[in-house]
Amino acid sequence: MNIVVCVKYVPDAQSERAFREQDKTVDRDAVDGLLSEVDEYAVEEALKIVEASEGEVTVLTVGPAQAADAIKKALQMGADKGVHVCDDAIHGSDAAATSLVLAEAIKKATDGSPELVLMGMTSTDGVMGVVPAMVAERLGMPQVTFASELTIEGGSLRARRDGDAASDTIEASLPALVSVTDQINEPRYPSFKGIMAAKKKPVEQWTLADLGVDAGAVGIDAAWTKVIDVAKRPPRAQGTIVKDEGDGGTKLAEFLAAGKFL
Amino acid sequence: MFELGADHQEFRALVREFAADQVAPHVATWDEQAYFPVELVPQLGDLGLFGLVVPEAFGGSLEHSDGGAFTSLCIAIEELGYVDQSIGITLSAGVGLGINPILTYGTPEQKERWLPDLVAGRALAGFGLTEPEAGSDAGGTRTRATLEGEQWVVNGSKAFITNSGTSITSVTTVTARTGVSADGKPEISAIMIPNGTAGFRVEPGYRKLGWHISDTHGLAFEDCRVPAENLLGERGAGFKQFLKTLDDGRIAISALALGCIRRMLDECVAYSSSRMAFGRPIAVNQGVSFPIADLAVMADTGTLLTYRAAWLKDEYEAGRRSVDEVKKAASVAKLYTSEAAMAATRIATQVFGGNGFMEEYPIARFYRDAKILEVGEGTSEVQRMVLGRLLGLPQA
Ligand SMILES: Cc1cc2nc3c(=O)[nH]c(=O)nc-3n(C[C@H](O)[C@H](O)[C@H](O)COP(=O)(O)OP(=O)(O)OC[C@H]3O[C@@H](n4cnc5c(N)ncnc54)[C@H](O)[C@@H]3O)c2cc1C
Numbered sequence: 001m002n003i004v005v006c007v008k009y010v011p012d013a014q015s016e017r018a019f020r021e022q023d024k025t026v027d028r029d030a031v032d033g034l035l036s037e038v039d040e041y042a043v044e045e046a047l048k049i050v051e052a053s054e055g056e057v058t059v060l061t062v063g064p065a066q067a068a069d070a071i072k073k074a075l076q077m078g079a080d081k082g083v084h085v086c087d088d089a090i091h092g093s094d095a096a097a098t099s100l101v102l103a104e105a106i107k108k109a110t111d112g113s114p115e116l117v118l119m120g121m122t123s124t125d126g127v128m129g130v131v132p133a134m135v136a137e138r139l140g141m142p143q144v145t146f147a148s149e150l151t152i153e154g155g156s157l158r159a160r161r162d163g164d165a166a167s168d169t170i171e172a173s174l175p176a177l178v179s180v181t182d183q184i185n186e187p188r189y190p191s192f193k194g195i196m197a198a199k200k201k202p203v204e205q206w207t208l209a210d211l212g213v214d215a216g217a218v219g220i221d222a223a224w225t226k227v228i229d230v231a232k233r234p235p236r237a238q239g240t241i242v243k244d245e246g247d248g249g250t251k252l253a254e255f256l257a258a259g260k261f262l
Numbered sequence: 263m264f265e266l267g268a269d270h271q272e273f274r275a276l277v278r279e280f281a282a283d284q285v286a287p288h289v290a291t292w293d294e295q296a297y298f299p300v301e302l303v304p305q306l307g308d309l310g311l312f313g314l315v316v317p318e319a320f321g322g323s324l325e326h327s328d329g330g331a332f333t334s335l336c337i338a339i340e341e342l343g344y345v346d347q348s349i350g351i352t353l354s355a356g357v358g359l360g361i362n363p364i365l366t367y368g369t370p371e372q373k374e375r376w377l378p379d380l381v382a383g384r385a386l387a388g389f390g391l392t393e394p395e396a397g398s399d400a401g402g403t404r405t406r407a408t409l410e411g412e413q414w415v416v417n418g419s420k421a422f423i424t425n426s427g428t429s430i431t432s433v434t435t436v437t438a439r440t441g442v443s444a445d446g447k448p449e450i451s452a453i454m455i456p457n458g459t460a461g462f463r464v465e466p467g468y469r470k471l472g473w474h475i476s477d478t479h480g481l482a483f484e485d486c487r488v489p490a491e492n493l494l495g496e497r498g499a500g501f502k503q504f505l506k507t508l509d510d511g512r513i514a515i516s517a518l519a520l521g522c523i524r525r526m527l528d529e530c531v532a533y534s535s536s537r538m539a540f541g542r543p544i545a546v547n548q549g550v551s552f553p554i555a556d557l558a559v560m561a562d563t564g565t566l567l568t569y570r571a572a573w574l575k576d577e578y579e580a581g582r583r584s585v586d587e588v589k590k591a592a593s594v595a596k597l598y599t600s601e602a603a604m605a606a607t608r609i610a611t612q613v614f615g616g617n618g619f620m621e622e623y624p625i626a627r628f629y630r631d632a633k634i635l636e637v638g639e640g641t642s643e644v645q646r647m648v649l650g651r652l653l654g655l656p657q658a
Contacts, residue, residue, distance in 0.1 A: 076276075189280050192310035192334065195272055196326040 001055040001152065001174075003046040004106050005118045006135070007039040007074055009067035010125040017125075023220055024227040025092050026125065028064055035070040038120030040187035041180050043074045046118050048185065049152055056080040058109055062090060062101045068203070075198035076190035082203035083109050089208055092220025095126070099134030101218060104211040106139065109204075114139065116157070117177040121146050132179035142172035148183040266333070266569065273334055277341040280309060281349075289346040289475065293627050296467070296474040300429050302349070303356075307383020311338045311353055316365060320377035329580055332510065333572040336517035340568070343521025347631035348475030350521055351638075354514040355424040355476075356380070360387030362510060363435055363452065367495030367503055372454070376433055388426030390436035390481055391504055394419060398644050400437070401501055405483065407438035407453050413487045414440075414453050416461070420481040427464040427479035431457045434481065437500045450500040454492045461486030472630035509585075509592045511639040513571045516595035519603035519635045520564040522628055526603075526610040527557040529625060534613055544613070553609040560602040567595035590652045597645035600635035607632040 011017045011031040018030040035043075046057045059074040061067045062085040071082035085105050093101070106114050117139070122129035129145075136143030147159035148167075157176055161168045162183065190198075208215050216222060242251045256262040266274070284305060292299055306312060314335045316322025324331050335357060343350030361380050364372060364387065379385035396402035405418025416438055420426075426434045433456045441449040455462050465480035495503050534545035534554060544550045571591035577583040607629040611618035618625045636642045651657060 189309055190276055191308060191323075192273060192276075192314060193323045193326055194310075195276065196269065196323065196328075199269075 001049065001053060001115050002058070002110065003049060003055060003116045003118060004058045004060055004109055004114055005039070005042050005046045005074065005079065006060050006102055006106075006131075007043065007070050007120075008036045008123045008125075009033045009061060009063045009070035010036040010123055013037075013124055019230045023092060024230050025220070028066060033066055033069060035073040036120055036124045038122060038124060038180075038182055039070070040073075040077070040120075041182050041184050042118040042120045043077055043079060044185045044187040045150060045180055046116075047078045047188070049116075049150075053152075055115075058083060060102065060105055060109060061085070062093075062098055062105065064091070071203055072198055073190070075201045075203075076194040077188055078190075078194060079201075081201055083206060084203055085206045085208075085211065087208045087215070089215035089219045092223060093218045094223035094225055095128055095130050096134060096224055097218035097222055099131050099138055101208070101211065101213055102131070102135050103138035104213050105206060106135070108206070108211060113175070114141075115175050116152070117141070117175075119177070119179045121179045121181050129179075132177060136177035139175075139177065142176040144170050144172050144176060144178045146181050147178050148181045150178060150180065150184060264566075266337070267330070269328065270330060270333060270337055274337045274341060277309065277311070277338045278344075280305075281342050281345040285342065285349055286345045289349070290621070290624070290627070293346075293348070293474045294621065298352075298428055298475060298477045299349075303352070303386060303428075303430060304383040306353060306356075307381065309338075311335075312357055312361060312383055313381040314338070315357065316361060316377065316381050320365075320373060321381040330576055332513070332575045332579070333569065336513060336568060336572045339514050340517040340521040340524075343518040344525045345521075346475060347518060347522060347628065348473045350518045351473060351476050352386075352425065354511070354518055355388075356386050358507065358511040358514050359389035360425060362507055363389060363494060363503065364454075366506070367452070367499075369491075371491070372494065376454075379432060385430050385432035386425040386428050386477075387432060388423045388434040389504075389507070390420035390423045390426065390434055392421050392423070394421045394480075397421075398641055400504065401448075401450065403437050403439055403448070403450055403501075405436060405438040407440050407451065409440070409490060410487075412490045414490060414492060416453060416455065416483040416486040416488070418483050422468070422478055423481055425477050426457075426481060427467065428477045431464075431477075433457060434462075435494050436481070436483075437504060440497060440500075443498060449498040451497045452494040452500040452503055453488065454494050455483070455486060455488055456492075459486055459488060471633060472627070473634055474630075506585075508639060509589050510575065512592040512596035512645070513568065513575060515635060515639045516564070516568040516571065516592070516599040519596075519599040519632075520561070520568050522603040522632055522635070523557065523561045523564050523599070523606045525628060526606040526625070527554070527561050529623075530554045530557060530610050530613045533617075537615075550613055554613065557606055557609060560606055564595075564599040564602055567591070567598055571595040586652060590649065593640075593645040593648045593652070596639065597642055597649070601642060603635050604632045 012034050015031045018027040020027045057079040058081050059071050059079045060083045061070050119132045133143050144159045146161050148162045149160035151158045156173050159170045313322030315331045317324045339350045339354045391400050407414045407416045433454050435452050435454045439448045440451040443449045461484050463482040468478050534550050535543050537544045574583050574588045574591045578588045610625045611629050614625050617623050
């Protein structure tokens with residue numbers, strides 16, 4: 001089975017993130033970026049599926065020039081080829097527009113007939129988690145979100161979704177789109193060979209024109225929502241200090257009860 | 263010219279990420295418990311670290327290294343050593359002492375039998391040269407092997423052998439006297455002894471000053487019989503073979519020492535910038551900041567010496583440099599960087615004050631671990647002897 005994995009290049013959560021003054025978008029130049037951690041699970045799952053049967057894994061990203069790093073990481077892990085959709089007009093796109101570009105790129109990468117599309121459940125920067133559903137809708141495919149276990153059997157798939165109170169097992173026909181959680185597997189590290197092999201793997205560069213997407217349908221001006229203000233989270237207030245004057249235990253319990261922790 | 267290429271830098275980032283995620287969280291506990299993390303070895307294998315200098319036929323990646331295989335190995339050792347010295351030596355010895363002799367001198371059958379598991383990290387191998395009565399003077403080997411029919415019968419003992427007693431150690435190669443050469447000197451050969459062979463006893467692990475996470479044992483051989491074909495390399499070439507192995511090992515130890523120095527530098531910069539005394543960060547005092555500046559000099563000097571030696575070694579493999587050039591660069595790098603690492607840990611423990619003496623901070627562990635760098639793979643004195651000889655100085 002051939003699998004397309006959509007991956008996102010995100011600012012490194014370990015570093016201080018900044019926003020651009022003029023349009024309130026993330027300042028990509030100010031921070032180092034990397035392959036969104038949750039997407040590594042999607043790449044790993046795709047590699048496992050292909051290794052157990054056959055097929056190719058294509059990694060797809062929509063993002064600025066630096067996003068090539070996210071593709072490279074996935075290729076180093078073992079994916080077979082990459083597609084990088086890069087176009088200045090995409091800057092500032094919201095989830096809806098991003099899903100349009102992704103859907104068109106998936107179609108083009110699979111000659112119009114994708115078999116399985118995998119994504120991380122959410123990006124580690126935007127944390128909206130809606131893109132998988134939107135892409136599935138645009139492709140007219142079953143969407144199985146937040147999968148913590150995935151098996152492919154013939155023309156269908158089974159996925160486990162873990163909730164707070166119960167786990168569901170979902171079955172869906174293929175082709176389908178699945179978004180995965182960080183419980184689904186343990187992503188591999190690339191190997192030395194993987195690093196060297198990745199240099200020779202093909203990466204296609206596409207623009208909006210290549211996909212037949214109208215530049216007016218994407219980008220910051222086409223976004224359905226607008227970021228009007230960005231403010232740093234205020235520093236955390238100092239915690240409560242419970243002084244033990246013989247009744248420390250009681251006070252502690254009261255504090256926890258008041259906060260509904262107990 | 264003074265920067266590693268993009269591939270090497272990317273590889274460094276990979277090892278760094280792995281070491282930070284998979285090694286760093288555990289090392290304090292492993293060290294305290296003197297635990298050898300056997301489960302980590304296959305992970306190092308998956309990263310390809312044991313196979314960097316090994317051809318693809320045995321599971322390695324030599325053909326993909328663009329001629330920089332040994333440099334890659336040094337990078338991996340340095341980065342692991344930055345997080346923990348014992349883990350760094352586990353890789354260094356695993357490749358340099360375990361894999362290398364078999365790869366260099368093994369018959370096709372020997373390579374086929376042992377290398378794939380070693381490269382994958384499913385097994386480890388040791389190399390036993392040092393004996394209770396023969397260390398720097400390794401030619402003074404007393405262990406004997408006599409050929410009886412189709413078998414070598416080995417008697418004697420070895421001391422301080424790295425990776426020789428883990429639960430996955432498959433084989434230990436030892437040097438032994440196999441007779442007398444034409445010139446009257448003892449004939450020394452290398453013989454591979456599979457772990458578990460009757461008459462081969464692995465002594466309990468040592469109580470050590472440092473390298474608690476690394477596996478070190480004394481070995482005893484009592485009428486230990488192995489097939490004649492377990493001879494590694496030529497009969498009588500054991501000593502020469504091992505001398506060649508040592509050049510690589512010295513560069514690798516230099517890389518390990520470099521990891522230690524860089525770690526001390528980073529720790530000291532962070533600590534001295536935040537630790538307050540007399541109402542100011544301690545780093546505002548030149549008594550604190552000057553030795554830290556010296557650490558930066560040690561880190562840079564160690565980097566240049568280590569990677570020059572590694573580059574020369576890679577160039578030597580490509581037939582472009584002489585063995586003496588490698589030998590000299592290796593001894594210079596090992597001598598300087600190991601002594602600098604020792605000095606660096608002394609500086610760092612001083613910068614950390616009382617906390618430097620406490621096991622809650624990593625400094626104490628590095629302080630304990632650093633000493634062996636000046637001893638293993640040839641003591642500092644031995645390096646100076648080698649250099650004296652290479653400089654053409656009159657010899658006693
Ligand atoms: C943790 C650990 C791991 C080790 N792993 C291995 C291993 O895997 N395989 C292996 O074979 N060995 C191993 N060794 C042994 C190590 O290589 C030796 O300890 C080292 O070579 C020194 O030998 P020695 O201990 O016998 O010291 P000695 O040779 O007794 O030296 C004692 C002192 O005398 C000095 N000295 C000796 N001769 C001279 C001279 N001619 N001129 C000036 N000074 C001299 C030395 O420099 C040293 O300072 C390991 C050792 C340790 C501690």
